Amino acid sequence: MGRRLTFEIFRYNPSESGTPPRIQAFDLEETPGMNIFVALTRIRERQDPSLKFDFVCRTALCGSCGMVINGRPRLACKTFTRDLPCRITLFPLPVFKLLGDLSVDTGAWFRRLSLRTGAWLHTSRAFEFRVPEERMDNATTFRIYEAERCIECGCCIAACAKVHIQPDFIGAAGINRLARFMLDPRDERGEARFFEVLGTENGIFGCLGLMGCEDNCPKDLPLQLQLAYVRRMMARAGLAGNGSRGDGPGRG
Ligand code: SF4
Ligand code: SF4
Numbered sequence: 001m002g003r004r005l006t007f008e009i010f011r012y013n014p015s016e017s018g019t020p021p022r023i024q025a026f027d028l029e030e031t032p033g034m035n036i037f038v039a040l041t042r043i044r045e046r047q048d049p050s051l052k053f054d055f056v057c058r059t060a061l062c063g064s065c066g067m068v069i070n071g072r073p074r075l076a077c078k079t080f081t082r083d084l085p086c087r088i089t090l091f092p093l094p095v096f097k098l099l100g101d102l103s104v105d106t107g108a109w110f111r112r113l114s115l116r117t118g119a120w121l122h123t124s125r126a127f128e129f130r131v132p133e134e135r136m137d138n139a140t141t142f143r144i145y146e147a148e149r150c151i152e153c154g155c156c157i158a159a160c161a162k163v164h165i166q167p168d169f170i171g172a173a174g175i176n177r178l179a180r181f182m183l184d185p186r187d188e189r190g191e192a193r194f195f196e197v198l199g200t201e202n203g204i205f206g207c208l209g210l211m212g213c214e215d216n217c218p219k220d221l222p223l224q225l226q227l228a229y230v231r232r233m234m235a236r237a238g239l240a241g242n243g244s245r246g247d248g249p250g251r252g
Pocket of ligand 1: 207211
């Protein structure tokens with residue numbers, strides 16, 4: 001017999017006017033290797049088919065199953081019940097638009113972020129498919145790869161006190177996203193253009209530096225490193241009248 005677990009789950013359907021938000025409790029027997037995704041699927045299959053939550057890959061790669069588990073933003077598929085007490089509380093990630101119960105719309109938020117940051121390679125060079133790929137030094141490639149590992153789960157945004165009090169604050173995911181392009185020697189945007197997005201109170205200068213983002217990133221991204229890099233670059237751009245170009249591969 002496994003432990004008897006009690007899940008206290010936030011329930012609310014914004015499209016059903018007149019039904020206030022509530023907490024609903026479900027009891028479930030723990031089975032070996034159970035994670036929160038498995039538990040929720042079991043509850044939905046056996047107790048309440050109306051329970052809403054998101055998942056796609058179940059292997060911590062798609063970023064869909066972020067939720068607040070016992071007070072901390074985590075991925076449901078990567079959080080095992082064996083690491084939690086018998087009473088488990090589940091809430092949707094704050095900040096993002098609530099679709100119902102534990103399901104939120106992170107996609108719209110990250111799409112806005114992509115447009116706001118111009119999250120694509122800005123180059124005047126035409127694409128030429130016959131030309132072999134250019135080589136990049138290993139150190140730069142590694143730093144870009146580290147930034148690219150973000151799965152857009154939203155846990156760092158939900159954990160960021162600054163986003164809660166200043167909704168236009170770009171958040172660690174946004175700063176990390178632009179760091180990826182600042183590091184890329186193929187991106188022709190200069191510091192002045194990065195400064196337009198990041199050199200403000202809604203950008204890097206609004207960051208409180210308490211690292212709730214890094215503490216709650218399920219992919220262990222080096223957010224502290226990225227934030228420090230961007231802060232250094234943008235401070236330099238600000239002091240230089242924010243007009244100078246970056247200093248090449250592995251800048252900073
Ligand atoms: S360090 Fe900055 S980005 Fe990270 S949680 Fe704190 S305010 Fe947000
Ligand atoms: S930086 Fe980490 S916590 Fe933030 S969205 Fe990316 S993977 Fe999720």
